[in-house]
Amino acid sequence: MPDTELDLLRGTLDLLILKTLSWGPMHGLAVLRWIEQVTEQRLQITEGALYPALHRMEQKGWLGADWGYSDRNREAKFYKLTAAGRRQLTAELSKWSRYTEAVNLLIAAQGAR
Numbered sequence: 001m002p003d004t005e006l007d008l009l010r011g012t013l014d015l016l017i018l019k020t021l022s023w024g025p026m027h028g029l030a031v032l033r034w035i036e037q038v039t040e041q042r043l044q045i046t047e048g049a050l051y052p053a054l055h056r057m058e059q060k061g062w063l064g065a066d067w068g069y070s071d072r073n074r075e076a077k078f079y080k081l082t083a084a085g086r087r088q089l090t091a092e093l094s095k096w097s098r099y100t101e102a103v104n105l106l107i108a109a110q111g112a113r
Contacts, residue, residue, distance in 0.1 A: 013045070013053050015096055018062065018081065018089040027068075027076035028054055054079055062088050 020031050031054070032045050057063045062085035070076040081089065 012096070013049060014057065015089075015092040016043070016045070017050070017053055017057065018085060018092060021063065021079055021081045021085070022089060025066075025078045025080040027070055027078050029076070030070070031079070057085070060084075060088075 016035055017031060020026065020034050023034075026034065028047070028051055032047065032050050035043055035045055054063065058065055058079070061082060063079045064082050065077050065079050067075060068078045
């Protein structure tokens with residue numbers, strides 16, 4: 001694995017997908033490509049991880065979906081955040097913030113007590 005790739009921490013895929021879709025509706029492959037582009041290829045999401053996550057979030061009511069056509073004129077399912085999805089994004093961002101604050105405290109610690 002190249003040094004530029006990072007493994008996703010468990011539970012972060014939902015946050016990444018919800019945040020990506022907060023910018024507007026996208027089909028699955030566009031979600032994957034956007035995450036890779038924004039992270040300068042540091043995060044690589046496989047289709048095998050992405051699509052089950054999208055379907056699970058759709059079942060939970062966090063995402064709505066409509067069929068349409070991609071920029072390559074192929075039929076694709078476009079996902080969008082629902083009101084419940086926006087609330088979940090807020091909750092996920094809060095959890096992520098608390099998690100990173102705790103990890104930063106540990107990293108900055110000056111030895112064992």
